Amino acid sequence: MSNPFSRRRFLHTALAASVLPILPDAARGAPPAPKRLVAGTRMLEVNGRPAKVFGLTGPDGRPGIRLAAGERFRVELANESGARTLVHWHGQLPPWTQDGFPWPQTPPIANGAVQSYDYAPIPGTYWMHSHHDVQEQSLMTAPLIVHRDAELREDRQDVVLMLHDFTFRTPQEVLAGLTGTSVAAAQAVARKAEEAPASKGDATAPKPRVVKTDADVPGVAMPGMTVPAPGDTQMHMDLNDVHYDAFLANDRTLADPEIVPVERGGRIRLRVINGASSSQFWVDLGELVGRVVATDGHPAHAVAGNRFPLAMAQRLDILIDLPGAGAFPILAQLEGDSRQTGIVLATPGARIPRIADGAQAAPPVDLSLEARLMAVEPLPPRSADIVQTIVLGGGMKPYAWSMNGEYWPRVSPLMLTKGQRVEIDLVNRTMMAHPIHLHGHVFQVIAIDGQPIHGAVRDTLLVMPMGRVRIAFDADNPGRWALHCHNLYHMVTGMMTEFRYPGIVI
Numbered sequence: 374m375s376n377p378f379s380r381r382r383f384l385h386t387a388l389a390a391s392v393l394p395i396l397p398d399a400a401r402g403a404p405p406a407p408k409r410l411v412a413g414t415r416m417l418e419v420n421g422r423p424a425k426v427f428g429l430t431g432p433d434g435r436p437g438i439r440l441a442a443g444e445r446f447r448v449e450l451a452n453e454s455g456a457r458t459l460v461h462w463h464g465q466l467p468p469w470t471q472d473g474f475p476w477p478q479t480p481p482i483a484n485g486a487v488q489s490y491d492y493a494p495i496p497g498t499y500w501m502h503s504h505h506d507v508q509e510q511s512l513m514t515a516p517l518i519v520h521r522d523a524e525l526r527e528d529r530q531d532v533v534l535m536l537h538d539f540t541f542r543t544p545q546e547v548l549a550g551l552t553g554t555s556v557a558a559a560q561a562v563a564r565k566a567e568e569a570p571a572s573k574g575d576a577t578a579p580k581p582r583v584v585k586t587d588a589d590v591p592g593v594a595m596p597g598m599t600v601p602a603p604g605d606t607q608m609h610m611d612l613n614d615v616h617y618d619a620f621l622a623n624d625r626t627l628a629d630p631e632i633v634p635v636e637r638g639g640r641i642r643l644r645v646i647n648g649a650s651s652s653q654f655w656v657d658l659g660e661l662v663g664r665v666v667a668t669d670g671h672p673a674h675a676v677a678g679n680r681f682p683l684a685m686a687q688r689l690d691i692l693i694d695l696p697g698a699g700a701f702p703i704l705a706q707l708e709g710d711s712r713q714t715g716i717v718l719a720t721p722g723a724r725i726p727r728i729a730d731g732a733q734a735a736p737p738v739d740l741s742l743e744a745r746l747m748a749v750e751p752l753p754p755r756s757a758d759i760v761q762t763i764v765l766g767g768g769m770k771p772y773a774w775s776m777n778g779e780y781w782p783r784v785s786p787l788m789l790t791k792g793q794r795v796e797i798d799l800v801n802r803t804m805m806a807h808p809i810h811l812h813g814h815v816f817q818v819i820a821i822d823g824q825p826i827h828g829a830v831r832d833t834l835l836v837m838p839m840g841r842v843r844i845a846f847d848a849d850n851p852g853r854w855a856l857h858c859h860n861l862y863h864m865v866t867g868m869m870t871e872f873r874y875p876g877i878v879i
């Protein structure tokens with residue numbers, strides 16, 4: 374009879390002892406060490422010229438942060454950028470003091486300082502960007518991917534495609550070109566213009582101002598487009614406030630695209646992130662057919678197609694099953710323009726084609742996909758406790774944009790009470806589309822132009838020119854939260870407001 378304390382048991386014990394020191398802390402019950410994220414600068418080559426940009430580099434040397442299923446967002450953000458900064462975890466639901474928005478209580482991080490974050494993240498495709506000044510334009514942006522348990526069983530290759538717009542001008546030069554003067558001066562002119570006709574009409578509903586001429590805003594080209602409006606009348610809309618030098622996909626142009634090695638017949642989860650400051654794209658899968666299965670990180674019932682609109686700050690998860698071997702460009706074409714950027718999925722030995730810009734200008738990004746989307750995990754049905762209308766106003770000349778006639782930072786906070794079901798009508802009285810982003814909450818799209826839908830769950834939604842959408846969310850995250858247009862230049866010239874819960878000490 375063998376000894377119950379067998380060799381097998383001994384080996385097991387010895388092995389455990391020898392392995393213990395290299396086990397992750399989590400396996401010993403202690404929280405894992407925080408991940409270090411460095412806000413710094415880096416050099417890119419764009420159109421053959423060196424370009425110094427910001428960057429957010431994770432512990433593996435790649436941009437951003439990737440978290441395993443169930444892992445906490447425990448991050449030490451080290452600011453080595455040479456400037457003050459503050460990073461927002463776009464779409465995540467942390468306590469408001471960790472949201473990375475520059476409230477007086479949560480000021481930007483000084484150069485050389487380190488700030489810690491610790492919260493339970495929600496899974497999906499997210500991103501991070503500076504919410505300080507106009508640093509987002511200088512690529513202080515990166516992916517934030519939180520994996521799901523279910524993805525482990527999917528056995529798909531994860532491919533991230535992050536889009537940017539790039540200019541050799543400084544963001545301050547771009548902004549000065551748009552306003553012609555200063556933000557404050559443009560807002561003052563806009564306020565005065567809105568006050569003047571108020572006596573004749575409804576003072577609470579700002580009218581659209583006459584918008585733009587192409588030639589008279591210095592340094593800016595704005596292709597206008599005429600598109601059929603609802604009701605089949607013709608409507609002029611404005612696109613692309615800023616003329617960019619390049620569009621980047623994972624920091625590279627289409628002249629020198631990233632080649633992503635994939636397996637013949639490979640199964641891909643493509644995570645597309647529009648990190649551009651002022652540009653919207655059509656994601657074009659070419660000969661491939663994909664299935665959109667998540668919007669802004671939140672699962673949606675699959676919608677098949679090969680060309681999908683993507684507004685600023687939005688994300689799409691697209692499942693792609695490759696038909697075999699070859700090189701498969703995944704492109705993003707600027708709305709209203711023929712220029713595009715992208716990456717190439719390539720099986721071993723595939724010949725990489727040279728890809729030119731599009732043959733013709735793409736139409737404006739629209740809500741054609743939005744209308745087809747349905748959340749897998751919708752909000753529980755419930756009637757609204759409050760319904761709030763938010764009117765999007767402003768225009769190109771003077772270049773200032775508003776919410777309910779107010780220009781950030783001179784706004785009156787909208788008060789929420791914990792436990793309320795909130796519905797918001799976003800009413801666009803301008804000739805531009807506005808991608809509206811709500812901090813700290815996820816919402817469901819429940820109507821487009823008055824037509825009820827059981828739409829996507831999201832954190833950013835496009836409101837078409839002269840269009841109207843309704844969103845619903847539960848007020849479950851007390852604090853101070855921004856609601857704003859994610860066109861960087863619309864936001865910094867005024868299109869932002871605040872949701873505030875009572876009891877927050879200001």
Ligand SMILES: [Cu+2]
Pocket residue numbers: 774806807808858859860863864868
């Ligand atoms: Cu906007």
